[in-house]
Amino acid sequence: MFNWIGQTIAVTALNLRTIPQRLGSSGVAIIGIAGVVIVLVSVLSIASGFTAAMHGSGSTSRALVMRSGADSEMTSGLGGAEVDVIKQAPGLRRDGHTAVASAELFVIIDLPKISTNTPANVPMRGVDRTVMRVRDEVTIVEGRMFEFGTNEVVVGRGANGQFAGLTVGNELHSGQDTWKVVGMFEADGGIYETEIWCDSRVLQGAYRRGNSYQTVLARLDSSESFNTFRDWLLANPQVNVQVRRETEYYAAQSRALSGLIQGVGYGIAALMGIGAVFGAILTMYTAVSTRAREIATLRALGFNTTSVVVSVLVESLALAALGGVMGGVAAYLAFNGYQTSTMNFQTFSQVAFAFQVTPQLLVMGLVYALLMGLVGGLFPAIRAARLPIPSALREL
Secondary structure (H helix, E strand, O other): OOOHHHHHHHHHHHHHHOOOHHHHHHHHHHHHHHHHHHHHHHHHHHHHHHHHHHHOOOOOEEEEEOOOOOOHHHHEEHHHHHHHHHHHHHHHHEEOOOEEEEEEEEEEEEEEEEEOOOOEEEEEEEEOOHHHOOOOOOOEEEEOOOOOOEEEEEEEEEHHHEEOOOOOOOOEEOOOOOEEEEEEEEOOHHOOOOOOOOEEHHHHOOOOOEEEOOOOEEOOHHHHHHHHHHHHHOOOOOOOOOEEEHHHHHHHHHHHHHHHHHHHHHHHHHHHHHHHHHHHHHHHHHHHOOHHHHHHHHHOOOOOOOHHHHHHHHHHHHHHHHHHHHHHHHHHHHHHOOOEEEOOOOOEEEEEEOOOOHHHHHHHHHHHHHHHHHHHHHHHHHHHHHHHHHHHHHHO
C-alpha cells in the first residue's frame, strides 16, 4: 500500500514538473477551460443579481393585497372603498389612528436607456403618504422627498443610472404631463430602485383612473400577524382580494426570468464544455505520446499501471483547476457589480440590478472545470497505462 502511494507521488511529481516543457499544448487546455468558466459564471451572475434584486425588495413583515386572480400589479385593480376596508384589517400596524399601509397605482412610462438611447418601459408608482413608514429601508440620498399634491417625483438610484432624464432638478415629460425630479432614493439594492415615485392621487388624475388603485402594501404588527390579516380579508364579503407576503410575491416574480437565464447559461456552458473536454483530451494525449519512453521506463522499473493512470489524471485536473481559477477571477473582475437592466415579464417593466458573482458561482465554476479535466484526462490516462513497454521504449 505504502509502496503504491510512494510510486504514485513520484510519478505525479514528475508529470507536474514537466508541464512547463509542454506549455503550448497545456495552455490550450487551460485557456479553453477558463473560457467556459467565464461564460458559465458571468451568465449565471445575471440570474443571481436579478434574483437578489427581487428578493431584496421583500419583507416578511409586509403583506401585498391585490385583486383576487391577479398575477401581478399590472393586472390588479382595487376601488377606493375596498382600500378603506383593507386598512381596517386586524394585524395591520397603526400609527395612532393611521394605518401603516400604502395604497398604490402602478403605470409604465417610456424613457430612453442611457447606454443605448432605445426606449424602455420604466415603472412609475403612485404611493401614499405613509410610504416611508411602510418601506422603512428606503432613504433619500439626494435632494428631498416629493411634496404630496404636486407633480414632483423621486427616482430610485437604479433608474437614475439606467434611464435618461432622471437626475435631480430635471423635468420629466410623459405624454402631456410634466414631472419635476426633486430627489433620489435607495432601497438596499431592491427592485424599488428601478422605479419613479409620486403621489398616487396626482397619478390617478394624470391617467384618469378615478378613485382606483392596484395594490395595497401593508406593514404588519409582526411577521406572525400575517395569517390574522389575511384570514380577515379573505372572509370579508366587502372585498375580493388575495393576500401574499411581499417576499413570496417577488420570489414568484423572479422565478420565470431566473429560470430562463439559468437554462441558457447551463446550455451554453455545456456546449462550450464539450469543446474544452476535447481540448483537454488532445493536450493529455500529446503529453502521453511525448513521454511514452518515460512512462515505459517507469513501468519497466516496476511502477504499476494504476500509479501511471492517477498521475495523468492529476496532471489533467491541475491544468483544469488552473483554468477554473483563472476563469473565475476574470469573471469576477469583469462582471461583479456591473449595473444593467432587463425586462420583468410579469409587469413588462424594466428592473435595474447588478451582476452578482457569488462565492457559490465561483465554486460551481471550479467544480465544472475539474469535471472537464477529469473527463479530458481519463482516456489519455488509460492509454498511458496500456502502452506496450517494448515498443514504447523504442520510440524516439
